[in-house]
Amino acid sequence: GAVVSQHPSWVICKSGTSVKIECRSLDFQATTMFWYRQFPKQSLMLMATSNEGSKATYEQGVEKDKFLINHASLTLSTLTVTSAHPEDSSFYICSARDRSSPLHFGNGTRLTVT
Amino acid sequence: DAKTTQPTSMDCAEGRAANLPCNHSTISGNEYVYWYRQIHSQGPQYIIHGLKNNETNEMASLIITEDRKSSTLILPHATLRDTAVYYCIVGDGGSQGNLIFGKGTKLSVKP
Numbered sequence: 001g002a003v004v005s006q007h008p009s010w011v012i013c014k015s016g017t018s019v020k021i022e023c024r025s026l027d028f029q030a031t032t033m034f035w036y037r038q039f040p041k042q043s044l045m046l047m048a049t050s051n052e053g054s055k056a057t058y059e060q061g062v063e064k065d066k067f068l069i070n071h072a073s074l075t076l077s078t079l080t081v082t083s084a085h086p087e088d089s090s091f092y093i094c095s096a097r098d099r100s101s102p103l104h105f106g107n108g109t110r111l112t113v114t
Numbered sequence: 115d116a117k118t119t120q121p122t123s124m125d126c127a128e129g130r131a132a133n134l135p136c137n138h139s140t141i142s143g144n145e146y147v148y149w150y151r152q153i154h155s156q157g158p159q160y161i162i163h164g165l166k167n168n169e170t171n172e173m174a175s176l177i178i179t180e181d182r183k184s185s186t187l188i189l190p191h192a193t194l195r196d197t198a199v200y201y202c203i204v205g206d207g208g209s210q211g212n213l214i215f216g217k218g219t220k221l222s223v224k225p
Binding site (some may be wrong): 004034043044045048093104106107108 | 158
């Protein structure tokens, strides 16, 4: 079945620095990938839709200049949290779909900003 | 906003069937019912989906009512490893569509 890999699985960074998270579709090509954020004891919230070869589409309230998304190939999307602050600490999850199959999710990245 | 309603939590005895209900009274004709689960600190795992017919796979069965306004996910023999948050989601199944997650049901399987 479709496999989505996310890296790193966890990261700790200092306030003011930037962090890049990678999302790869391992056995299929994905023209579209999705980035979610999940705070403790809450559900997943869609942040943005990543489109291969074009600009990402951001959900209302998500700052596009803070959460930079690059989808340079059909198997890789990256999310960069720029100038991270403690309130950006969260669980970030990506997902992708192989043609008409259901969405498959990566295992998430736990970001802690100190 | 999520288009589904699920109980906040449920308990199930190990080895027994777990029946998780979901209401989706505003589902439209081209929308599927998807079930995912999320074990603590992991990404959501796909379980099953259906349009109007009942579905079964190696993980679970999905029973959809004839009017499609509700469904039930059945884990036939729950194990401790099935303890997770279970999300029922409706979506159009299109190749580009994302899924909107509600709060899900926290299933606790007890020995």
